[in-house]
Amino acid sequence: MKKHYDVAIIGGGIIGMSIAYHVAKAGKQTLLLEANEIGKQTTSAAAGMLGAHAEGEGHEDIFFQVGRASQALYEKLKVDLQHESGIDIRKSVGGIMKVAFTEEEKRALCRMQHLSTFQWLEASCVKKRMPQIANDIMGAGLIEEDVHVEPYAVCRALWQAAVRYGADVKEFTPVIEVIRDKEAITVRTANGTFTCDDLTIASGVWSGRFFEELGLSYSLYPVKGECVSVWNSGPALAHTIYHDHCYIVQRDSGKLVIGATMKQNDWQAVPTLGGIEAVIQKASQLMPSIKEMQIDQCWAGLRPATSDRHPYIGRHPEDERILFATGHYRNGILLAPITGEIIRDLILGKPVQEEWLHAFRIGRKEALFI
Amino acid sequence: MKKHYDVAIIGGGIIGMSIAYHVAKAGKQTLLLEANEIGKQTTSAAAGMLGAHAEGEGHEDIFFQVGRASQALYEKLKVDLQHESGIDIRKSVGGIMKVAFTEEEKRALCRMQHLSTFQWLEASCVKKRMPQIANDIMGAGLIEEDVHVEPYAVCRALWQAAVRYGADVKEFTPVIEVIRDKEAITVRTANGTFTCDDLTIASGVWSGRFFEELGLSYSLYPVKGECVSVWNSGPALAHTIYHDHCYIVQRDSGKLVIGATMKQNDWQAVPTLGGIEAVIQKASQLMPSIKEMQIDQCWAGLRPATSDRHPYIGRHPEDERILFATGHYRNGILLAPITGEIIRDLILGKPVQEEWLHAFRIGRKEALFI
Amino acid sequence: MKKHYDVAIIGGGIIGMSIAYHVAKAGKQTLLLEANEIGKQTTSAAAGMLGAHAEGEGHEDIFFQVGRASQALYEKLKVDLQHESGIDIRKSVGGIMKVAFTEEEKRALCRMQHLSTFQWLEASCVKKRMPQIANDIMGAGLIEEDVHVEPYAVCRALWQAAVRYGADVKEFTPVIEVIRDKEAITVRTANGTFTCDDLTIASGVWSGRFFEELGLSYSLYPVKGECVSVWNSGPALAHTIYHDHCYIVQRDSGKLVIGATMKQNDWQAVPTLGGIEAVIQKASQLMPSIKEMQIDQCWAGLRPATSDRHPYIGRHPEDERILFATGHYRNGILLAPITGEIIRDLILGKPVQEEWLHAFRIGRKEALFI
Amino acid sequence: MKKHYDVAIIGGGIIGMSIAYHVAKAGKQTLLLEANEIGKQTTSAAAGMLGAHAEGEGHEDIFFQVGRASQALYEKLKVDLQHESGIDIRKSVGGIMKVAFTEEEKRALCRMQHLSTFQWLEASCVKKRMPQIANDIMGAGLIEEDVHVEPYAVCRALWQAAVRYGADVKEFTPVIEVIRDKEAITVRTANGTFTCDDLTIASGVWSGRFFEELGLSYSLYPVKGECVSVWNSGPALAHTIYHDHCYIVQRDSGKLVIGATMKQNDWQAVPTLGGIEAVIQKASQLMPSIKEMQIDQCWAGLRPATSDRHPYIGRHPEDERILFATGHYRNGILLAPITGEIIRDLILGKPVQEEWLHAFRIGRKEALFI
Structure with a gap:
C-alpha cells in the first residue's frame, strides 16, 4: 500500500535534486519530496557563480579542495544534462x-x-x-576557472534527467512526520505515506527541523x-x-x-x-x-x-539511514555536483574521502550558531 | 526567553488571519505563523463569492444558516477594515x-x-x-445578497488591522513541532520557539499534519x-x-x-x-x-x-487548548468572518451556538475521506 | 466606404479618453485612435494625485483655478463612472x-x-x-482636498463608458497621415481610413508630430x-x-x-x-x-x-477643426475631467472661460522649449 | 546641428536590427530608430523556427532558395554574435x-x-x-535542418553587436516625417532630426505608412x-x-x-x-x-x-535612396540574416541575385491585398 523506495530525499532545491539525479542514475528507486515548487527558492535566487576561489578563504583548506573538485564536475555534467534533459545549463566562460x-x-x-x-x-x-x-x-x-551557470536551469535539468532515470518527484508535498522503525523509515506527507531505506535531508535552511529532532538545535x-x-x-x-x-x-x-x-x-x-x-x-x-x-x-x-561556513554532508551520528546535505551557505550551486556524488557514494557504500566527511560531519561544534 | 502568547495561530490565509484579527481585537496577545507568504495560496486563488445560497444545497441546513450569518458580518467588517487598515475589501453589489x-x-x-x-x-x-x-x-x-469581495484584499486588511491590535505576524516561518506540556503549548519554528495558552490550526489543506497527530488521518x-x-x-x-x-x-x-x-x-x-x-x-x-x-x-x-463538505471548527476532542479552523472547501472567503468570531468566542469562553459546533466538530466520521 | 465621425481623437491616455467620454456622452459620433494599448503609457505611470495645490505655484493663477475646478469634477465623475462602467476609480480621502x-x-x-x-x-x-x-x-x-485616484482605473472606466455611449475605440492603430481638405479631415491609419469634422490631438508627449506640421517645433x-x-x-x-x-x-x-x-x-x-x-x-x-x-x-x-508648465488646450490657430489637448506635464490626471469638458464645449460651440483658453492657447511663445 | 548618417533604419525588430548590424559591420555610420522597445513586438512573439522547408510550398521556388541560404547563414552568425555580444542565440538541433x-x-x-x-x-x-x-x-x-533559435536573443545580440560597430540605436523614437530633398533624406522624430544618404523601412506590418506615401496602399x-x-x-x-x-x-x-x-x-x-x-x-x-x-x-x-506571402526587399521604385525590408509574414526570423545581407549589399553597391530582387520587388501587383 505504502510505496517503498531505496532512497527518499526531502528538499527539491539544487542540492536535493543533484542527489536525486546521482542516486537514480546509479539505479536506485528514488523519491524526492518538495514542499513547494522545485528550485524556486534559494536555488532560483542564486547568481550561480562556481566560486571555488572566490568564496574560499584559506585556499589550502578542505573547502577549496572540494570546491575545485565540484567545479571540475560541471564540465561533464553540462554535456550529460544537455543530452539527458534537453536543457542547457548555460555554463559561461571568462571567470x-x-x-x-x-x-x-x-x-x-x-x-x-x-x-x-x-x-x-x-x-x-x-x-x-x-x-x-x-x-x-x-x-x-x-x-578564469570561477565561471558561472544558471542555477534554475541546472536544477530543472537535473529534475528532468532524474525523472528519466526513474525518480519520482513530488512538488507541493510537505513532510508531516518521519518515523524511524527498525525495518524502515516512514515518511508521512499530506500527499501519501512512503517508506525508504535511506533518507536524505536537503531542505536548505529549512532543514533545521530535522536537526532539532536530533537535539542539534542552532545548526543552521x-x-x-x-x-x-x-x-x-x-x-x-x-x-x-x-x-x-x-x-x-x-x-x-x-x-x-x-x-x-x-x-x-x-x-x-x-x-x-x-x-x-x-x-x-x-x-x-x-x-x-x-x-x-x-x-x-x-x-x-x-x-x-553554519557558523564555520561549511556544509553538513554526511550521515546522522546515531542513525546511519539518515543523511544530511545542507548548510551550503553561499556555495550551493558550486557544491551541488560533489554533494550529489558524496551522498550517492555513501548510500552505495563506496569510498568517500575521509577528511571531507570529517570536515562536513553532522554535529560538529564549530558549526553551531550560538 | 521564549516569548509567550495567549493565542497562537498556524496558517496565514484568510481563515487564520480572521482569527488573528478577532482575537487580537478582543485584547489577547496573539501570534500568527505562516510558512510562506500571507494570503498567497488558496486565499489569493479564490474568486471571493460570498455564496451563502450558491454553495448551500439544503438551504435549510446548518451550512446555509452559518453562511448567511457570515455574509451579514461582511457589512460591518468592510467599514471596520477600511478604518483600521486603509484597505478597501472591494465588496461588490449585484449578487x-x-x-x-x-x-x-x-x-x-x-x-x-x-x-x-x-x-x-x-x-x-x-x-x-x-x-x-x-x-x-x-x-x-x-x-442579490450573494455578492463578492477581493479575497487578498480582505486578508491583507485583516493582517494590517490585526497588527494594529498588537498581533505578531511571522511570514516564512514553518512550524517544526508542537509540544503539549501541562503548563503550556510550545511551538517550535526555525524562526524561534514560542509558548501559548491556546493554539489554533488554520492551515487549509495543509492542516492534515495536525490531524494526523490526533490519529485522525484522511480528514482533509x-x-x-x-x-x-x-x-x-x-x-x-x-x-x-x-x-x-x-x-x-x-x-x-x-x-x-x-x-x-x-x-x-x-x-x-x-x-x-x-x-x-x-x-x-x-x-x-x-x-x-x-x-x-x-x-x-x-x-x-x-x-x-472534507467528505461532508463542512469545515472543521472547534476544539480538539482530547485537548481543549488546541482548536481547528479548516476544511472550508469552496467557502473559505464566505465563512472567514464567522469562523473568526466562533474561535474567538471559544477562546474567550463566550457562548457559541451548540448546533454549529456539533456540525463542524473535529473527528466526526462523515467528514473523513476514505 | 470611409467611415465618417463627428469627432476623432488621436491618443488613448486619460486625456484623450476623457475627451472621448465627454464628447460621446454629448451625443457625438466619436472615434478614438491609440497607437498601442489604452492607458498603458504615461497614464499608468502616474501616481494619480489630484494636486491642485500641490502642483500650483502662484495659487492665484489660472492653473490653480482650473486645477480646483477639475478636482471638483471628480466627485461626480466617480459616481457616474461607477454606474456607467462598473469600475471604481478608487478616489481616496485624506489629501x-x-x-x-x-x-x-x-x-x-x-x-x-x-x-x-x-x-x-x-x-x-x-x-x-x-x-x-x-x-x-x-x-x-x-x-485635505488634494486626494488621489488610480489613473488606469479612471482611464479604463472612461473607456468602458465612452463605448457605452457609442464611441469607437481602436487600439494598436497608429495614425499614418492627417489630410485636411475643405470638406473633411481624413485620418489614414494602417487599420483603416476615417473622416471627421473635428479632430483632437491628445497624444501626450508624442503630440509633437502634429505641432511640427503647424511649424510649431519645440512645443513639447x-x-x-x-x-x-x-x-x-x-x-x-x-x-x-x-x-x-x-x-x-x-x-x-x-x-x-x-x-x-x-x-x-x-x-x-x-x-x-x-x-x-x-x-x-x-x-x-x-x-x-x-x-x-x-x-x-x-x-x-x-x-x-512645456516651458511654462501649462498645457495646450484649444483650437489650432489656423484651422479650427483641429484641437489640441496635451502638455499636461505632472497634472494630466488632475486635469483630465476639465480638459474633456473644455474640448467638448469647444466642439459643441458652448462658451468656455476666455482666460483659460488664452492661458492654454496653441502657439504661445512662453511654452516653447528652446 | 542635425546629425548625419550614411544609413538610417526605421524599425527595431529582428529585420531592422539585422540590417543595422550588417551595415554597421561594413563600416557605415548607422542609425536605427524604434518607436517602442527593441524586439518586443513581432520578434518576441515568434517561435523562432528556421523553417525553410516547413514554410515553403513549392520547394523549388525562390522562397525556398532564399530560406535555405538564410538558414545557412545562422551557423556563422551564432558564433559571431556570441563573440561580439556575449549573447547566445540558442540555436537548437533536431529540426x-x-x-x-x-x-x-x-x-x-x-x-x-x-x-x-x-x-x-x-x-x-x-x-x-x-x-x-x-x-x-x-x-x-x-x-533536420529546420532548427530554431530564440528570436529575442538574436535581436538583442544583433543590437549589442551593432552598437559595438558604432551604430546609434534609439528606442522610444517614433518617426514623425520623412522628407526627401535632393541633397539628403531628413528624418524628423520627437527625439531629434537626422539626415541620411540611405533610408531603410523595416517596421514590419507598421511599414504600411511608408508604402502609402508611394501610393502603394494595401501592400501589407x-x-x-x-x-x-x-x-x-x-x-x-x-x-x-x-x-x-x-x-x-x-x-x-x-x-x-x-x-x-x-x-x-x-x-x-x-x-x-x-x-x-x-x-x-x-x-x-x-x-x-x-x-x-x-x-x-x-x-x-x-x-x-502580403498577398503572395513573399517579403518586400529592395529599393523604392522611384527613389533609390529608400529601401524596404518588410512583409516577412511567418518567416522573419528565418530571413533576417539574408535580408540584412541583401540590404547591405544594395547599399554598398555589391551584386545581389537578380531573381531574388525581382521576386521581392516593391510595387509588384501580386503582393497587394485587395
Missing part, C-alpha cells in the same frame, strides 16, 4: 575578476598568488579587458541575500566583477545579475527597498555605467548558514 | 445569477423559491439585465481549482454568472475572474493547459463574447475538502 | 501633507496660508497623524519620471507625503506608490538602476521605515512638458 | 517533424521527397523518436498569431512538432512554445481567450500529454503579410 580598491585588499587577494589559477592584473590591464569597471580600482585578481540560520537584475546596454562583461560579497554577473541572455545583501537571521525571503538600494550603491561603485541601465527585476533568497 | 439550461436545472434551483432572497427570472428577463449571457439559457435564479484532501482572468471589453456584468461550479465574476477593476476546475486529490497548485482549456470552454458556453476578450492571467489553488 | 524641513520651505508653503483649504501643522502634530514620518521635519502643510519635451511601489507593512498612511516633487501615496490595495525622478528630455520610458536608487533615497528621507518594506515593482513614464 | 494524419497530408509532404534534407518516417518510427506524439498520426516528414496586412508556453514535465522534444500552421517547439530552458492562431486583419496584438483555447486544442491533438503541463504565459504578435 571572475576580484577587485581591490586598497593595498590591503590587494594583499589579501595576492595570498592566492601561488595558485596557477590566479593572476593579478594591474588597473590598466583590468580596464583594457573591462572598460566598464570603476576608475578607482587598484587592480584585480583574475580567476539564514543569511538573506537581495538581488536585482538589469539589461546590459553596453558591451558584455568579459568576467564577473566581484568585491566584498558583491558581484555583477553577465548572463548570456544579455542581463546582468547583481547581488547581494547579507542579512543574518532574516527569514523574510523578499527584497526590501533598503536592501535593493544597498545593492545598487555597491554595483554603481564597481561599474558606474550600470546606473543608466534598465532595471529588470528584484528578488531575495535565504542562504543556509 | 449572483444562477443559470439553468434545462428544466431539471430550473427545478433544482427553484427549490430555493421559498426564500425571500431568491428570485426566478425567465430568459428574456435575464437577457435584459445581462445582454452578454448565452442565448440558450432557460432562465436563472437571482440571489485537496480539490484543485484552476482559474483565468480577462479584461472585460464590454459592459460590466451586473451579476456574477454561475452554473455547475463555474462562475464569471466582475471585478471593479474591469477584469472578469473565471473559474474553476474541480480536481480531487491533485496537490499540484499550478494551472495546467487542459485545466485552462476546460475553464475557457465552460465560460464561453455561459457568455459567448468572452472568447474575444484579452487574457490577463492564469492560476490555481487548493480547496481544503 | 496631501506637504512637508517642510527648513524655515525656507515652511515660508514657501505658508504662502498658501490665506487659502481655506490649507492648514499648517507643526511637527508634533504631523507626527501624531502620521507616526511614520521622518523625525527631522519642521512641519507640514495639510491640504518629455520629463521622465521613475517610480517604485512597495507593500506597506505598517499602518496605512493617512495622507500623501510630498516634498520637492517626491511623493509617497497610499493605495487602498495596501501598496505605497513612490515617485518620481525628473529627467528632462529623456525619451527612454523605462526605469534605470540609478533612477530607482534616487527614488528610494528620497522616500527613505521622508519615511525611514519604508526601507524595510517589500518592493513590489518599478516603472517609468514620460510627462509631456 | 522539425511535419506530421501527417491522413493520406492526403502524407502525399502533400512527400512532394518534398526528392530533397536530400527530407525524410519520410512511418508512425512507429516517429513514435520511437518522440513517444509524446499523438497515436493517430500516419507518419511524419523529418527535416497583419495576420495575428496567439501563442502559449508551458513547462515540459516530460522528456525534451527531440524535434519540433508541426502540423497545419501549428507547432510545438522545445526551448533549451525546458519550456515548450505552442503556436499559433492565424487571424487576418486583426491588429489587436494581445491574446484572446478564444485564441488560446484554439491553440490548446490543436496542441493537445498533436501531443496529448501536453494538457497536464503547467501553463507559463500567453502572448500574441502581428505577422506582416
Whole structure:
C-alpha cells in the first residue's frame, strides 16, 4: 500500500535534486519530496557563480579542495544534462575578476598568488579587458576557472534527467512526520505515506527541523541575500566583477545579475527597498555605467548558514539511514555536483574521502550558531 | 526567553488571519505563523463569492444558516477594515445569477423559491439585465445578497488591522513541532520557539499534519481549482454568472475572474493547459463574447475538502487548548468572518451556538475521506 | 466606404479618453485612435494625485483655478463612472501633507496660508497623524482636498463608458497621415481610413508630430519620471507625503506608490538602476521605515512638458477643426475631467472661460522649449 | 546641428536590427530608430523556427532558395554574435517533424521527397523518436535542418553587436516625417532630426505608412498569431512538432512554445481567450500529454503579410535612396540574416541575385491585398 523506495530525499532545491539525479542514475528507486515548487527558492535566487576561489578563504583548506573538485564536475555534467534533459545549463566562460580598491585588499587577494589559477592584473590591464569597471580600482585578481551557470536551469535539468532515470518527484508535498522503525523509515506527507531505506535531508535552511529532532538545535540560520537584475546596454562583461560579497554577473541572455545583501537571521525571503538600494550603491561603485541601465527585476533568497561556513554532508551520528546535505551557505550551486556524488557514494557504500566527511560531519561544534 | 502568547495561530490565509484579527481585537496577545507568504495560496486563488445560497444545497441546513450569518458580518467588517487598515475589501453589489439550461436545472434551483432572497427570472428577463449571457439559457435564479469581495484584499486588511491590535505576524516561518506540556503549548519554528495558552490550526489543506497527530488521518484532501482572468471589453456584468461550479465574476477593476476546475486529490497548485482549456470552454458556453476578450492571467489553488463538505471548527476532542479552523472547501472567503468570531468566542469562553459546533466538530466520521 | 465621425481623437491616455467620454456622452459620433494599448503609457505611470495645490505655484493663477475646478469634477465623475462602467476609480480621502524641513520651505508653503483649504501643522502634530514620518521635519502643510485616484482605473472606466455611449475605440492603430481638405479631415491609419469634422490631438508627449506640421517645433519635451511601489507593512498612511516633487501615496490595495525622478528630455520610458536608487533615497528621507518594506515593482513614464508648465488646450490657430489637448506635464490626471469638458464645449460651440483658453492657447511663445 | 548618417533604419525588430548590424559591420555610420522597445513586438512573439522547408510550398521556388541560404547563414552568425555580444542565440538541433494524419497530408509532404534534407518516417518510427506524439498520426516528414533559435536573443545580440560597430540605436523614437530633398533624406522624430544618404523601412506590418506615401496602399496586412508556453514535465522534444500552421517547439530552458492562431486583419496584438483555447486544442491533438503541463504565459504578435506571402526587399521604385525590408509574414526570423545581407549589399553597391530582387520587388501587383 505504502510505496517503498531505496532512497527518499526531502528538499527539491539544487542540492536535493543533484542527489536525486546521482542516486537514480546509479539505479536506485528514488523519491524526492518538495514542499513547494522545485528550485524556486534559494536555488532560483542564486547568481550561480562556481566560486571555488572566490568564496574560499584559506585556499589550502578542505573547502577549496572540494570546491575545485565540484567545479571540475560541471564540465561533464553540462554535456550529460544537455543530452539527458534537453536543457542547457548555460555554463559561461571568462571567470571572475576580484577587485581591490586598497593595498590591503590587494594583499589579501595576492595570498592566492601561488595558485596557477590566479593572476593579478594591474588597473590598466583590468580596464583594457573591462572598460566598464570603476576608475578607482587598484587592480584585480583574475580567476578564469570561477565561471558561472544558471542555477534554475541546472536544477530543472537535473529534475528532468532524474525523472528519466526513474525518480519520482513530488512538488507541493510537505513532510508531516518521519518515523524511524527498525525495518524502515516512514515518511508521512499530506500527499501519501512512503517508506525508504535511506533518507536524505536537503531542505536548505529549512532543514533545521530535522536537526532539532536530533537535539542539534542552532545548526543552521539564514543569511538573506537581495538581488536585482538589469539589461546590459553596453558591451558584455568579459568576467564577473566581484568585491566584498558583491558581484555583477553577465548572463548570456544579455542581463546582468547583481547581488547581494547579507542579512543574518532574516527569514523574510523578499527584497526590501533598503536592501535593493544597498545593492545598487555597491554595483554603481564597481561599474558606474550600470546606473543608466534598465532595471529588470528584484528578488531575495535565504542562504543556509553554519557558523564555520561549511556544509553538513554526511550521515546522522546515531542513525546511519539518515543523511544530511545542507548548510551550503553561499556555495550551493558550486557544491551541488560533489554533494550529489558524496551522498550517492555513501548510500552505495563506496569510498568517500575521509577528511571531507570529517570536515562536513553532522554535529560538529564549530558549526553551531550560538 | 521564549516569548509567550495567549493565542497562537498556524496558517496565514484568510481563515487564520480572521482569527488573528478577532482575537487580537478582543485584547489577547496573539501570534500568527505562516510558512510562506500571507494570503498567497488558496486565499489569493479564490474568486471571493460570498455564496451563502450558491454553495448551500439544503438551504435549510446548518451550512446555509452559518453562511448567511457570515455574509451579514461582511457589512460591518468592510467599514471596520477600511478604518483600521486603509484597505478597501472591494465588496461588490449585484449578487449572483444562477443559470439553468434545462428544466431539471430550473427545478433544482427553484427549490430555493421559498426564500425571500431568491428570485426566478425567465430568459428574456435575464437577457435584459445581462445582454452578454448565452442565448440558450432557460432562465436563472437571482440571489442579490450573494455578492463578492477581493479575497487578498480582505486578508491583507485583516493582517494590517490585526497588527494594529498588537498581533505578531511571522511570514516564512514553518512550524517544526508542537509540544503539549501541562503548563503550556510550545511551538517550535526555525524562526524561534514560542509558548501559548491556546493554539489554533488554520492551515487549509495543509492542516492534515495536525490531524494526523490526533490519529485522525484522511480528514482533509485537496480539490484543485484552476482559474483565468480577462479584461472585460464590454459592459460590466451586473451579476456574477454561475452554473455547475463555474462562475464569471466582475471585478471593479474591469477584469472578469473565471473559474474553476474541480480536481480531487491533485496537490499540484499550478494551472495546467487542459485545466485552462476546460475553464475557457465552460465560460464561453455561459457568455459567448468572452472568447474575444484579452487574457490577463492564469492560476490555481487548493480547496481544503472534507467528505461532508463542512469545515472543521472547534476544539480538539482530547485537548481543549488546541482548536481547528479548516476544511472550508469552496467557502473559505464566505465563512472567514464567522469562523473568526466562533474561535474567538471559544477562546474567550463566550457562548457559541451548540448546533454549529456539533456540525463542524473535529473527528466526526462523515467528514473523513476514505 | 470611409467611415465618417463627428469627432476623432488621436491618443488613448486619460486625456484623450476623457475627451472621448465627454464628447460621446454629448451625443457625438466619436472615434478614438491609440497607437498601442489604452492607458498603458504615461497614464499608468502616474501616481494619480489630484494636486491642485500641490502642483500650483502662484495659487492665484489660472492653473490653480482650473486645477480646483477639475478636482471638483471628480466627485461626480466617480459616481457616474461607477454606474456607467462598473469600475471604481478608487478616489481616496485624506489629501496631501506637504512637508517642510527648513524655515525656507515652511515660508514657501505658508504662502498658501490665506487659502481655506490649507492648514499648517507643526511637527508634533504631523507626527501624531502620521507616526511614520521622518523625525527631522519642521512641519507640514495639510491640504485635505488634494486626494488621489488610480489613473488606469479612471482611464479604463472612461473607456468602458465612452463605448457605452457609442464611441469607437481602436487600439494598436497608429495614425499614418492627417489630410485636411475643405470638406473633411481624413485620418489614414494602417487599420483603416476615417473622416471627421473635428479632430483632437491628445497624444501626450508624442503630440509633437502634429505641432511640427503647424511649424510649431519645440512645443513639447518629455520629463521622465521613475517610480517604485512597495507593500506597506505598517499602518496605512493617512495622507500623501510630498516634498520637492517626491511623493509617497497610499493605495487602498495596501501598496505605497513612490515617485518620481525628473529627467528632462529623456525619451527612454523605462526605469534605470540609478533612477530607482534616487527614488528610494528620497522616500527613505521622508519615511525611514519604508526601507524595510517589500518592493513590489518599478516603472517609468514620460510627462509631456512645456516651458511654462501649462498645457495646450484649444483650437489650432489656423484651422479650427483641429484641437489640441496635451502638455499636461505632472497634472494630466488632475486635469483630465476639465480638459474633456473644455474640448467638448469647444466642439459643441458652448462658451468656455476666455482666460483659460488664452492661458492654454496653441502657439504661445512662453511654452516653447528652446 | 542635425546629425548625419550614411544609413538610417526605421524599425527595431529582428529585420531592422539585422540590417543595422550588417551595415554597421561594413563600416557605415548607422542609425536605427524604434518607436517602442527593441524586439518586443513581432520578434518576441515568434517561435523562432528556421523553417525553410516547413514554410515553403513549392520547394523549388525562390522562397525556398532564399530560406535555405538564410538558414545557412545562422551557423556563422551564432558564433559571431556570441563573440561580439556575449549573447547566445540558442540555436537548437533536431529540426522539425511535419506530421501527417491522413493520406492526403502524407502525399502533400512527400512532394518534398526528392530533397536530400527530407525524410519520410512511418508512425512507429516517429513514435520511437518522440513517444509524446499523438497515436493517430500516419507518419511524419523529418527535416533536420529546420532548427530554431530564440528570436529575442538574436535581436538583442544583433543590437549589442551593432552598437559595438558604432551604430546609434534609439528606442522610444517614433518617426514623425520623412522628407526627401535632393541633397539628403531628413528624418524628423520627437527625439531629434537626422539626415541620411540611405533610408531603410523595416517596421514590419507598421511599414504600411511608408508604402502609402508611394501610393502603394494595401501592400501589407497583419495576420495575428496567439501563442502559449508551458513547462515540459516530460522528456525534451527531440524535434519540433508541426502540423497545419501549428507547432510545438522545445526551448533549451525546458519550456515548450505552442503556436499559433492565424487571424487576418486583426491588429489587436494581445491574446484572446478564444485564441488560446484554439491553440490548446490543436496542441493537445498533436501531443496529448501536453494538457497536464503547467501553463507559463500567453502572448500574441502581428505577422506582416502580403498577398503572395513573399517579403518586400529592395529599393523604392522611384527613389533609390529608400529601401524596404518588410512583409516577412511567418518567416522573419528565418530571413533576417539574408535580408540584412541583401540590404547591405544594395547599399554598398555589391551584386545581389537578380531573381531574388525581382521576386521581392516593391510595387509588384501580386503582393497587394485587395
